[in-house]
Amino acid sequence: MNRPLRTPHLRTSIVAALALIFTYFFFIEYLSPFRKVHIPFDLEGFHYPLADFAFQELKHGRFPEWDSSIYCGQPLAGNVQAALFYPATWLLFAVNLGREHVSYQSLQVLEIAHVWLAFVLCFVWLRNRRLEDLASVLGAGVYAFSGYMLQQLQHMGLICAYAWFPFGLWGIDQAAEAKSWRPLWKVTVASALCFLAGYPPTWFVFAVIAGTYALFSRWRGKAAAGTAIALAASFLLSMVQLLPTLEANARKAPEARYGIGFRDPLFFVSYLVPNYFNFGRDVPVPTNPGREYLYLGAPAILGLVWLFRRRNSRDFVPILAAGTAAAIVLTNPFGLVGLAIEHSLLISEVCRDYYFLAGITLAVAGLAACGLDTFLRGEARPRDRSLVWLSGALLAFWAGSELVRWVPGGRGFDFGARALIDPAITLAIFTLGLYVLRSQTGPARVLLTIAVLAGAGVDYKVFGTSMRLNGSPGSGQPSFTSLSFSMDSDAFEQMRMNPDYRILLDRAAPGPLELRHYELASPQGFDPFITTKLRQLIEDHGGRFRSNWLFDVGPDRDALLRLTGVRYVVTEGDGMLNEYRASPSFQLIGRDDLYYKVFEYRNAQPSYGWADPGRVSAGDSVERTLWNSARREFAVRSNAGGRFGLKEQFFPGWSATLDGRAIPEEPWEGAFQAVQVPPGDHHLQFRYRSSGLRIGAWVSAASVLALGLCLWFTKPSRVRKSGDRG
Numbered sequence: 001m002n003r004p005l006r007t008p009h010l011r012t013s014i015v016a017a018l019a020l021i022f023t024y025f026f027f028i029e030y031l032s033p034f035r036k037v038h039i040p041f042d043l044e045g046f047h048y049p050l051a052d053f054a055f056q057e058l059k060h061g062r063f064p065e066w067d068s069s070i071y072c073g074q075p076l077a078g079n080v081q082a083a084l085f086y087p088a089t090w091l092l093f094a095v096n097l098g099r100e101h102v103s104y105q106s107l108q109v110l111e112i113a114h115v116w117l118a119f120v121l122c123f124v125w126l127r128n129r130r131l132e133d134l135a136s137v138l139g140a141g142v143y144a145f146s147g148y149m150l151q152q153l154q155h156m157g158l159i160c161a162y163a164w165f166p167f168g169l170w171g172i173d174q175a176a177e178a179k180s181w182r183p184l185w186k187v188t189v190a191s192a193l194c195f196l197a198g199y200p201p202t203w204f205v206f207a208v209i210a211g212t213y214a215l216f217s218r219w220r221g222k223a224a225a226g227t228a229i230a231l232a233a234s235f236l237l238s239m240v241q242l243l244p245t246l247e248a249n250a251r252k253a254p255e256a257r258y259g260i261g262f263r264d265p266l267f268f269v270s271y272l273v274p275n276y277f278n279f280g281r282d283v284p285v286p287t288n289p290g291r292e293y294l295y296l297g298a299p300a301i302l303g304l305v306w307l308f309r310r311r312n313s314r315d316f317v318p319i320l321a322a323g324t325a326a327a328i329v330l331t332n333p334f335g336l337v338g339l340a341i342e343h344s345l346l347i348s349e350v351c352r353d354y355y356f357l358a359g360i361t362l363a364v365a366g367l368a369a370c371g372l373d374t375f376l377r378g379e380a381r382p383r384d385r386s387l388v389w390l391s392g393a394l395l396a397f398w399a400g401s402e403l404v405r406w407v408p409g410g411r412g413f414d415f416g417a418r419a420l421i422d423p424a425i426t427l428a429i430f431t432l433g434l435y436v437l438r439s440q441t442g443p444a445r446v447l448l449t450i451a452v453l454a455g456a457g458v459d460y461k462v463f464g465t466s467m468r469l470n471g472s473p474g475s476g477q478p479s480f481t482s483l484s485f486s487m488d489s490d491a492f493e494q495m496r497m498n499p500d501y502r503i504l505l506d507r508a509a510p511g512p513l514e515l516r517h518y519e520l521a522s523p524q525g526f527d528p529f530i531t532t533k534l535r536q537l538i539e540d541h542g543g544r545f546r547s548n549w550l551f552d553v554g555p556d557r558d559a560l561l562r563l564t565g566v567r568y569v570v571t572e573g574d575g576m577l578n579e580y581r582a583s584p585s586f587q588l589i590g591r592d593d594l595y596y597k598v599f600e601y602r603n604a605q606p607s608y609g610w611a612d613p614g615r616v617s618a619g620d621s622v623e624r625t626l627w628n629s630a631r632r633e634f635a636v637r638s639n640a641g642g643r644f645g646l647k648e649q650f651f652p653g654w655s656a657t658l659d660g661r662a663i664p665e666e667p668w669e670g671a672f673q674a675v676q677v678p679p680g681d682h683h684l685q686f687r688y689r690s691s692g693l694r695i696g697a698w699v700s701a702a703s704v705l706a707l708g709l710c711l712w713f714t715k716p717s718r719v720r721k722s723g724d725r726g
Helices: 008-026 042-059 087-095 104-128 133-145 147-151 156-162 165-178 182-196 200-215 220-237 239-249 265-271 297-307 317-331 333-341 345-350 354-376 385-406 416-437 442-464 489-496 512-518 532-540 558-563 577-582 691-713
Strands: 502-505 566-571 586-589 597-601 608-610 621-628 631-638 642-646 654-658 661-663 666-668 672-677 680-688
Touching: 008 104, 008 133, 008 442, 042 087, 042 104, 042 156, 042 512, 087 104, 104 133, 104 156, 104 165, 104 354, 133 147, 133 297, 133 354, 133 442, 147 354, 147 442, 156 182, 156 200, 156 354, 165 182, 165 200, 165 220, 165 354, 182 200, 182 220, 182 239, 182 691, 200 220, 200 317, 200 345, 200 354, 220 239, 220 691, 239 691, 297 354, 297 416, 297 442, 317 333, 317 354, 354 416, 385 416, 385 442, 416 442, 489 566, 489 586, 489 597, 566 577, 577 586, 577 597, 608 621, 608 631, 631 642, 654 672, 672 680
Parallel strands: 502 566
Antiparallel strands: 566 597, 586 597, 608 642, 621 631, 631 680, 642 672, 654 661, 654 680, 666 672
């Protein structure tokens, strides 16, 4: 048996500190001072530009309410994936105060810190269930360092939300044991943080898992009812994000994206065989389409096998039930889940089959810890000390062998059927190590524990880090110059000097989200919050959608180019370069020998102006006097008056004033906004201020205060300490 540390809090602190050290070495090639690789894909191309744009707005003294950079403008505070109200986002901003831009390294550190947090919270949850320390550590390792977490490193909102799952389950366990609803505040906080982290489908997974777990807990109906109330209360805490999101979502093009379920047995092979599908960093991206890295590791496999030896099944029924619920939604048996949710557009938008893989990993971590606890508590006959040295040496040798094959220049790992050999050897050596360990005491037990944990950790690392799915060469930090785009510097500066015009990006050009770093704008984008109105406008004027969010505009679509304020086009040889060269409406600006070419549209119109050009008379004029993301001001002169249009999406929150007095706005071209201007000289202002944000902020602040007062004035029920043995 383990010798218990003096207090549960001290034990948790020591485990957390050691886990922090382990996490650093686990991701050492991603972190300073090495920084050989970085997390690519969505973290680099989607989450980072969002964070950097919000940071730059704050540095300019503006709260980042409006995102003018994509889709002819859209709410930023209402874009839940910006995670603007997630507390860790503000920590990210704080550590970057002395910089011009957010450091990409700091964003990676924040995400890796959440991997560590997931481990610590999972350990606390499992230890609260009075499992062995080592079983709890290994179960937490399955949760934090196995395949699902490492597969999803590119998705910031998912990782941050996933880290809080065990915190909610811990509260449910405490409530069931104390027969009190008070500990369910942890469910409320975990749910709110899951939502604020920026990815509602992962929050939905948490809600299903927490509700099922509570329903099968020892307090059953009361725990389930309390959990439902706690989940509902979390919306009050999250109202600062929820109300702006609902505002933005009301105009969003609907997307029912649940899927059809995952039923192909081959999809799940990588749970047991880490490199059955080759995920090496040098393997082309299209290799193994639709396959994922999900490796659970030797601790999970041994724990699940030994779970059948556990006498008291009540210990793990809630975990098993939660995992079963996740498996049902994931696989959609007979299409029943799809049939059930298709009646609600809201649920079908936030319920995605794929993300219930998170629930599977959480359940496996808990069940494996229960099984390992049974194994470690098994009959421990004295063993010859030579077995300690043998098992320790085998663990060290095998871990070293895996590292040698993993490092750059190593021979790598087999894939396909031959990939079965590595996990089989790992499982055999790991099992031997635990078998010998449980009969040892003193220094021999400590040393063998270190060897077992190191062996499991190395196994997760060599198959899960620096792979195609989560590692690309370099630091990932942009240079923030035109050279980062490999285009002519003079053309780049010309675009920056004209912020009231937009930039069209050919499909082979830099992504539109990258323009956020440079305070540039595009009518294009890559974001689920594209509106129905804008989509209709694009299609009506000849734009071609190649996905739900991405569209192209050809050089012959003059009306659409003028309507969206396009003046520049960035393209290269694999795109429509020749079409732009041949078009009389475009002229090349800057050098022609660089990778990206920049063309200027000769008939460009800015992102504002008289909405009825045919009625403009001599002497009518418009002068831009102020231009930033959420505020536009103009000095206008009109002899006969007329309608003035702003080619910015018309969302609730936009208002206009003429000479300091409010005037009504009206839709223009379906997606944009316009006002009537009387004859004469006037000062015209457009401004965006989200009412949902302000109401939500007051509700959230009051809810946080109410929760704090409720916890302060209610006496906690007496609960057996998490370190006590049952």
